[in-house]
Amino acid sequence: MSTYTNLLKQRLNESGTLFGLWLSLGSADVAEAVAHAGFDWLCIDMEHSPNDSRDVVAQLRAIAAAHLPTEPIVRVPAHEGWLVKRVLDAGARTLMFPNVESAQEAAHVVRLTQYPSADAREGLRGAAGAVRAAAYGIRRDYVGSANAQISTIVQIESEQALANVDAIAATPGVDCLFIGPADLAASLGHLGDTKHPDVQAAITKIIDTAKHAGIASGIFALDVASARLYAQAGVKVIALSADVGWLLKATRQALQEARA
Numbered sequence: 001m002s003t004y005t006n007l008l009k010q011r012l013n014e015s016g017t018l019f020g021l022w023l024s025l026g027s028a029d030v031a032e033a034v035a036h037a038g039f040d041w042l043c044i045d046m047e048h049s050p051n052d053s054r055d056v057v058a059q060l061r062a063i064a065a066a067h068l069p070t071e072p073i074v075r076v077p078a079h080e081g082w083l084v085k086r087v088l089d090a091g092a093r094t095l096m097f098p099n100v101e102s103a104q105e106a107a108h109v110v111r112l113t114q115y116p117s118a119d120a121r122e123g124l125r126g127a128a129g130a131v132r133a134a135a136y137g138i139r140r141d142y143v144g145s146a147n148a149q150i151s152t153i154v155q156i157e158s159e160q161a162l163a164n165v166d167a168i169a170a171t172p173g174v175d176c177l178f179i180g181p182a183d184l185a186a187s188l189g190h191l192g193d194t195k196h197p198d199v200q201a202a203i204t205k206i207i208d209t210a211k212h213a214g215i216a217s218g219i220f221a222l223d224v225a226s227a228r229l230y231a232q233a234g235v236k237v238i239a240l241s242a243d244v245g246w247l248l249k250a251t252r253q254a255l256q257e258a259r260a
Contacts, residue, residue: 008071022242035066110173
């Protein structure tokens with residue numbers, strides 16, 4: 001198995017659900033530990049967590065140290081070319097972009113992940129040889145093969161994005177529509193209430209749109225019960241909450257049991 005092959009991108013077109021976990025603590029030790037648990041993917045979050053470029057590199061290395069087919073996803077905090085370039089040069093192959101609201105924005109973030117080439121002439125990624133992704137220059141074929149291994153996930157988390165979801169799903173290069181339930185609920189006027197019928201209807205619409213477009217859908221599940229329901233609904237990429245959530249759940253439960 002080539003270490004340069006994006007297994008998550010391959011598996012998006014296969015049967016079965018891909019379960020992952022949000023890495024919110026900014027810790028390489030936590031990333032390495034949970035990588036040993038056997039998740040299909042782990043998301044290094046740069047949007048709502050204290051992760052900078054060096055933290056991303058450390059966690060990419062930590063996940064790779066488990067020697068399991070766990071694919072790292074990096075959620076960048078913005079649609080900025082310089083930031084996307086750094087994350088890709090660090091070795092990430094799957095990027096998640098928050099709050100994509102139109103087909104134009106979707107096409108732009110795809111372009112940010114691609115080197116200019118015969119197949120992607122409008123690619124905006126700058127080329128550099130001596131980067132971690134190219135084994136620091138040892139892998140000379142990297143720039144010629146990288147585009148095919150990049151996977152782009154866009155988040156649908158606003159009323160505007162919901163209105164444009166069909167066009168976003170049809171954008172070439174978009175591999176997955178990932179639902180952000182909390183922000184989606186807030187945008188629809190139901191802050192803190194992801195179970196509201198309007199929000200649930202929106203989630204169903206996004207899942208159905210992804211199916212119709214022939215791409216994957218994804219979502220953040222707060223608990224295992226919700227994750228099972230989403231899997232039954234056909235959601236392909238499901239986050240089983242976050243590292244900090246499970247840490248608090250386990251420690252609080254242990255403390256309550258000890259005090260009982």
